[in-house]
């Protein structure tokens with residue numbers, strides 16, 4: 001280990017409120033030009049097809065990032081989102097992604113951070129990836145490292161098991177233990193490799209204390225395993241679900257906990273990365289001394305055709321814009337009128353009348369939105385250097401009041417900040433979890449745990465003596481929802497509302513049976529059973545075992561109760577759930593799968609009016625007779 005040139009991190013300018021550093025990665029035995037921190041990695045997908053000639057928005061986004069030498073982050077299991085087969089993964093693994101892209105004249109010189117993809121396993125710890133050469137036993141952490149090295153990661157993160165919100169305590173403790181164990185195993189494995197990627201240990205906790213202990217344990221275990229000289233950083237996970245529910249205060253807690261846990265002597269050489277958050281939280285993170293973060297929101301917002309308007313600090317639908325008031329490197333060359341025309345044209349993969357592809361315009365929006373994040377980051381970096389980060393943060397919050405709660409809460413532990421914000425009144429747009437009456441205590445930390453991942457397919461089954469209600473003459477099977485009970489979820493509500501307005505009280509003739517990815521059929525009478533309320537599981541197309549199990553259970557249901565119904569319909573559009581119902585319809589000729597020809601196998605098709613109308617039409621063949 002000592003004779004190899006090692007990557008490293010050093011703080012160049014430290015202040016109580018943010019720091020400036022230098023992160024150097026080593027590729028092929030040679031150090032690359034140092035990256036200046038704090039920094040932001042855009043999240044990218046590189047294995048989107050069977051060659052680096054992939055299309056869609058990624059083609060144009062990648063080309064731009066590569067040509068501009070922008071470091072990026074990718075999680076190694078993202079190929080699952082593009083339904084690649086194992087032979088395609090083998091092809092990608094033949095050489096580093098960088099070399100693969102050179103084949104199409106794209107020379108990516110900037111560092112590539114490869115995350116483990118633990119997030120993919122969040123609701124699906126038993127996802128079987130053995131056909132991709134990733135074992136699900138105690139070798140999994142090492143198999144992921146091999147994948148990260150094959151793909152040429154300059155920075156890599158250990159395989160972790162993120163904690164969803166309000167996870168049952170015992171399960172959280174077990175997940176933290178496994179994440180920590182994986183990290184040490186991966187470090188020991190990496191030490192003997194010829195490659196020397198910069199290694200990040202993924203850290204998780206449900207509160208500040210957890211995080212402090214976790215990080216303390218990381219340093220202790222590294223020492224005990226003879227790795228005290230091994231350079232590594234800390235990557236804080238489990239933040240993404242928190243951000244989704246705007247629990248900014250808890251994000252702050254976790255970051256403070258991680259900092260508490262770093263031994264004094266390691267503080268200046270240990271970079272802190274925060275996974276999956278950027279945007280309006282950048283100033284807060286940098287103020288707290290976070291050195292890097294990553295975000296995919298620039299892509300997600302662009303997919304929804306939302307442009308981050310710098311003059312109002314808000315996302316704005318592209319079609320509602322009257323002008324572009326931005327001089328970033330992207331917008332300088334964008335003609336808004338041409339963009340709106342192009343995006344309004346039909347067909348996403350064909351050449352438009354202008355000779356360009358629609359995806360190019362989506363990419364422009366994404367890259368502009370990303371530029372806005374860089375702008376925020378650069379402002380904060382300059383402020384840290386000038387010793388004015390507190391002022392910059394407060395000013396930022398004045399125009400972005402949604403993080404005001406987090407700032408006010410932070411002020412309860414930061415006297416200087418407290419004094420400063422006394423002079424400022426924030427307009428609180430939305431209520432946050434911070435409750436001043438509780439004197440800085442975070443009320444949500446005492447929330448009852450509502451999520452358990454330990455449920456198995458056998459935690460719920462339809463009782464042997466079950467009979468569907470006599471009044472129900474139509475069976476309607478639809479996919480489950482993340483929100484529970486199912487009936488209160490957006491998908492179920494929208495659909496049932498449409499059916500109610502089409503059929504009035506006769507909607508009661510329909511027996512709704514939900515296809516749970518974990519349990520198979522769940523008749524509506526069982527929606528409030530505890531295992532149905534509290535499980536958290538998403539069926540993914542690669543989960544063959546679970547797909548088969550669901551198919552069998554639906555078939556059994558039809559065999560047992562099919563004669564109770566005059567009409568049996570399945571309505572599903574997302575790939576994994578539709579696959580189950582397709583399999584069922586192959587063996588049950590009187591089971592009708594709708595929509596007959598969805599344009600895409602996506603959830604968005606679920607809400608499309610022609611598809612819902614097709615369902616209503618089919619239902620009315622029976623309902624109108626009544």
Ligand SMILES: [Zn+2]
Nearest residue numbers: 326328331368
């Ligand atoms: Zn711009």
